[in-house]
Amino acid sequence: MSSDWETLQNRSFLESNARARAIGLVDPGTFTELAGPRCRLSSPHLPLLGEAVEFDDGVVTGVGLYGSRPLFIASQEGRFVGGSVGEVHGAKLVNIVRMAHQAYARMLADNPELPEERRPAVVISFETGGVRLHEANAGLLAHAELMDQFQDCKGKVPIIGIIGGRVGCFGGMGFVAAATDAIIMSPFGRLGLTGPEVIEEEMGKDEFDASDRALVYRVTGGKHKYVMGDCNLLVTDTIAAFRQGLGKVLAMPYVEIDRLRRIGSLEKVLTQLRTVAALVEISPHDSRDVWTYAGNAAADKLVDMKLDEFLKTVKRLEIAS
């Protein structure tokens, strides 16, 4: 088991499948999958439309350990219907979060002095376009349930989002990710609400040319999200690097983890509104315009810069209060 785990560590996160990511993020040999493929809980709706099913419905859910801390993990599989959220997939996501705060309540009842490093945490590896159209209404309702469960965790159980898969994290799951405590991305990770293809289709090529892959990555990719403060840690594309990032966040006292949030309080909303006002002033056509405004004189050079150099060089956007 642990030798398999060792080989997973240096693998590309982007190229790995959802199960390998989940196994590799937790301590060696500690991952237990819940409602795994053996349970055959596949979508009852896809066959009606003549579509193939997967026995995990495109998301791996389970528990593992990180040191003495129980982790409740969900890892979406972008290769299955774009990592989309249907009824089963959604129920698995919702319940893994619910299990985490229920476990916390149970541990706290047993031990009111429960040390922070043993508190459960939720880790979600997002790789999804959001709602699965084949079972759209059930998928939509699951998104609302996730936001509801997140609120029950707030102030108690840290929720950490990881974005490093090929599909990125878009649609409704884009705001679910925004509602986590901390986000870890690789430069290949992408995060947004409306995907560039959809913007181009609805608003035209002048608004967003989705065939311009470089532009798509500049606007939605990890580097821009890091400059904006929309992702907290930017790491290289290996499972080990994501695991290390996870360790960094989990080593913080909860009050500090809570400070990593972008939204979730009146104060943070006011800060976001100041950012919006600043962007209206700059009227950016490209994320590079924002990078320049943030104080990066050679914004162009940052685009292709190696990650370690980028992290040493880049200035993140700071809006005065």
Next chain:
Amino acid sequence: MDNLVGQGRLAIDMIVDPDSFLEGVVGSLQLTDEEFGPGAVIGTASLNGVICTIIANDAMTMNQKFPVVYAGIIGLEEGYKMALAVYHSIEADRDRAPGEKRALVLIVDTPGNGAGKLEEIAGMNKATGAYQMALAEARKAGHPIVAIVVGRAISGGFLCHGLQADHVLSLAAAFNTMIHVMPLTSIARITRLNIEWLQDLAETNPVFAAGPDFFYRLGGVEELVDSIPAMRERVIAHVAEVRALKAAGKEDQLGPWGRGTLGEARGGRTVRGRVMQTMNEEFAAVADRYLK
């Protein structure tokens, strides 16, 4: 009057006590800039003699600063403006007992969230997420939240403005209300499935079909309201019902989780519960290894 599509402001007047709506003011919040988030209408009103917060869409305006924000679309400013109204409602009633927190009434007529390059550069996901988090916080702090769909409740727009409420009502389909993720024609194109076949299937399976009736069967809408004048009375009744359930500690019957249970009871979402039960049972068998 055939329907209220695009008439969010009129719907406010028809629901709250006559001449009681004070726009732009919630607790200590006073918004005076008319160009700030004009697609969202927020304010304070009296509902059956009791103070409440109103949050609605205005489909008849456009945001001059954001060209993709018009016709009731929720843009960056609109999302954060709605969140401000919620946080100021919580703040204004902070010292009140849970049973005396003001209600929030969400009047829903939105085709979605702002879809533009500037929106993605700024992070539109945060604006819609911020409003939903604020609503969830208010709901759990004891504020009754009732949403009523009077026009369009489309996909992410409905998630943003509506689906975090304790109870969701909708005018019936006869009033041209639209609740869906995508029209069937678009689903057919993207999934490359035959449209006529999809239309037939939609008759028996509510999970992908468009319309308030299907959301009702899935438990996504608590009640369909069958006349425009009845809206006011039904909103008042649901605020009272939600308040009573909260006082009785029955929060599990409310909000998104309550609608999950309702979906099972109405036969629309039947595997959801089984999936969760399987996970809980499997975890119970290994829990001691993890929870020390």
